[in-house]
Amino acid sequence: MVKICCIGAGYVGGPTMAMIAFKCPDIEVVVVDISVARINAWNSDRLPIFEPGLEDVVKGCRGRNLFFSYDVEKHVAAADIVFVSVNTPTKTRGLGAGKAADLTYWESAARMIADVSKSDKIVVEKSTVPVKTAEAIEKILTHNNKGINFQILSNPEFLAEGTAIEDLAKPDRVLIGGRETPEGQKAIEALKAVYAHWVPEENIITMNLWSAELSKLAANAILAQRISSINAMSALCEATGADVSEVAYAVGKDSRIGPKFLNASVGFGGSCFQKDILNLVYICECNGLTEVANYWKQVVQINDYQKSRFVKRVVSSMFNTVSGKKIAILGFAFKKDTGDTRETAAIDVCHGLLGDNAKISIYDPQVTADQIMRDLAMNKFDWDHPQHLQPMSPTAAKKVDVVWDAYEATKNAHGVCILTEWDEFKKLDYKKVYDGMQKPAFIFDGRNVINVEELRKIGFIVYSVGKPLDPWVKDLPAAPPS
Numbered sequence: 298m299v300k301i302c303c304i305g306a307g308y309v310g311g312p313t314m315a316m317i318a319f320k321c322p323d324i325e326v327v328v329v330d331i332s333v334a335r336i337n338a339w340n341s342d343r344l345p346i347f348e349p350g351l352e353d354v355v356k357g358c359r360g361r362n363l364f365f366s367y368d369v370e371k372h373v374a375a376a377d378i379v380f381v382s383v384n385t386p387t388k389t390r391g392l393g394a395g396k397a398a399d400l401t402y403w404e405s406a407a408r409m410i411a412d413v414s415k416s417d418k419i420v421v422e423k424s425t426v427p428v429k430t431a432e433a434i435e436k437i438l439t440h441n442n443k444g445i446n447f448q449i450l451s452n453p454e455f456l457a458e459g460t461a462i463e464d465l466a467k468p469d470r471v472l473i474g475g476r477e478t479p480e481g482q483k484a485i486e487a488l489k490a491v492y493a494h495w496v497p498e499e500n501i502i503t504m505n506l507w508s509a510e511l512s513k514l515a516a517n518a519i520l521a522q523r524i525s526s527i528n529a530m531s532a533l534c535e536a537t538g539a540d541v542s543e544v545a546y547a548v549g550k551d552s553r554i555g556p557k558f559l560n561a562s563v564g565f566g567g568s569c570f571q572k573d574i575l576n577l578v579y580i581c582e583c584n585g586l587t588e589v590a591n592y593w594k595q596v597v598q599i600n601d602y603q604k605s606r607f608v609k610r611v612v613s614s615m616f617n618t619v620s621g622k623k624i625a626i627l628g629f630a631f632k633k634d635t636g637d638t639r640e641t642a643a644i645d646v647c648h649g650l651l652g653d654n655a656k657i658s659i660y661d662p663q664v665t666a667d668q669i670m671r672d673l674a675m676n677k678f679d680w681d682h683p684q685h686l687q688p689m690s691p692t693a694a695k696k697v698d699v700v701w702d703a704y705e706a707t708k709n710a711h712g713v714c715i716l717t718e719w720d721e722f723k724k725l726d727y728k729k730v731y732d733g734m735q736k737p738a739f740i741f742d743g744r745n746v747i748n749v750e751e752l753r754k755i756g757f758i759v760y761s762v763g764k765p766l767d768p769w770v771k772d773l774p775a776a777p778p779s
């Protein structure tokens with residue numbers, strides 16, 4: 298029986314390995330992590346991450362051929378194929394801080410693999426890593442040459458949170474990069490055989506290591522670029538009376554462009570887009586490609602601009618101050634159908650509003666109060682962030698209240714900001730929300746989920762990203778000086 302061990306039981310390691318175990322009953326899969334709490338949660342009825350459909354897949358094979366353990370070394374030693382799916386965050390200090398990928402976790406995983414291995418192994422890069430990482434990993438794995446053969450493969454993951462199970466069950470493509478040697482090709486075939494249990498052969502693409510590593514960064518950069526492109530258009534729509542949804546629809550009808558990833562928003566979030574683009578920028582700079590680096594940097598800068606533009610809209614609409622006013626925040630996760638808050642636009646928007654002394658009341662169906670408080674108190678690297686988005690003092694957290702109901706959050710509020718596109722926000726009783734609020738009642742839709750006309754009829758002053766402006770907002774400057 299082929300044995301797989303995956304190091305890292307996070308948003309990628311957990312679901313991807315669960316899918317492999319589910320689809321390949323003849324393979325034993327053990328997911329290991331240094332976090333005991335995370336492993337305990339994977340072994341419990343309350344999984345550590347919220348992901349539609351995940352529970353059924355895990356329950357379908359846990360204890361059969363899917364296991365979660367914190368006995369990292371034992372399971373790595375026993376495996377034929379070791380996936381590494383540890384975090385690769387942006388460096389916060391030292392050389393390349395604020396841009397380069399921090400490979401500390403990867404390096405320590407690789408050293409451990411080298412130390413405990415007694416048999417040949419295929420080591421698979423599942424984490425998103427800078428191009429050429431495999432070369433460094435090879436050096437680490439072979440540093441205490443015990444005659445063991447390690448083959449490194451790059452097998453980047455393309456799942457999106459909230460749709461991870463669908464994405465894993467029917468991937469657009471599975472990418473496998475490896476050395477162009479007979480041993481490298483043999484390793485590629487071995488990994489291909491795992492995916493071939495459920496992925497059609499034509500969707501399994503093989504290539505050289507560096508192309509596979511770079512393809513992952515390129516895909517995320519291009520996806521994020523589409524969002525920044527439409528968000529940049531949203532600012533122009535507001536200035537001209539065009540409607541960004543209509544523009545996106547018209548543009549997306551061009552079969553060369555396609556309709557996906559053209560939803561204007563308060564800004565993209567998530568653990569990867571910003572981190573991977575910054576990483577790409579750093580790699581370009583290291584290769585002397587200044588113009589290319591500046592091009593991609595702009596995708597992140599437009600995203601920061603969009604978040605800060607949203608905050609300015611809120612403040613300027615409400616008589617240029619939100620000081621002492623209650624603002625309801627509906628949605629804190631970086632997108633719907635996940636409880637993940639990493640790099641969510643909501644953090645920057647809340648910082649901006651707190652910076653203007655607002656009192657905020659937050660409701661998200663999947664994010665805990667503890668998580669929100671941690672997010673708002675954390676120090677974020679301040680690369681290129683405008684002044685009002687700088688880290689706040691811990692005392693500011695006292696002005697934050699987290700509640701478990703949208704109506705509670707909006708009660709007595711002067712304004713409502715919708716920051717995540719949860720389906721339930723489309724179905725709220727907005728008459729009830731309006732009746733419970735201070736007047737004039739403002740609503741700022743950062744996700745274009747509400748029916749603007751209906752809400753205006755109720756009496757709300759409505760701002761919706763990229764939509765024709767409410768007469769109230771129209772007469773105000775789009776971006777007053779900070």
Ligand SMILES: NC(=O)C1=CN([C@@H]2O[C@H](COP(=O)(O)OP(=O)(O)OC[C@H]3O[C@@H](n4cnc5c(N)ncnc54)[C@H](O)[C@@H]3O)[C@@H](O)[C@H]2O)C=CC1
Nearest residue numbers: 305306307308309330331332383384385402406424425454
């Ligand atoms: N979150 C996502 O949707 C996607 C993430 N990725 C990439 O996958 C990688 C992992 O991302 P996530 O799963 O979101 O991160 P995560 O933070 O949820 O999970 C990483 C896990 O690795 C564990 N870990 C770190 N060092 C370890 C070590 N030495 N030994 C054992 N366990 C260790 C941590 O405790 C943590 O539980 C990143 O490189 C990310 O860019 C790629 C595609 C999608």
Ligand SMILES: O=C(O)[C@H]1O[C@H](OP(=O)(O)OP(=O)(O)OC[C@H]2O[C@@H](n3ccc(=O)[nH]c3=O)[C@H](O)[C@@H]2O)[C@H](O)[C@@H](O)[C@@H]1O
Nearest residue numbers: 454455456457458524558559560562565566567569631632
């Ligand atoms: O490498 C990764 O981590 C993953 O990053 C993204 O997945 P994810 O961040 O989970 O979610 P997305 O659906 O891409 O959304 C990212 C952000 O963009 C925003 N978004 C998305 C689409 C859109 O049209 N507009 C928009 O503002 C979302 O609300 C969210 O904040 C990619 O879609 C995945 O393919 C990739 O594997």
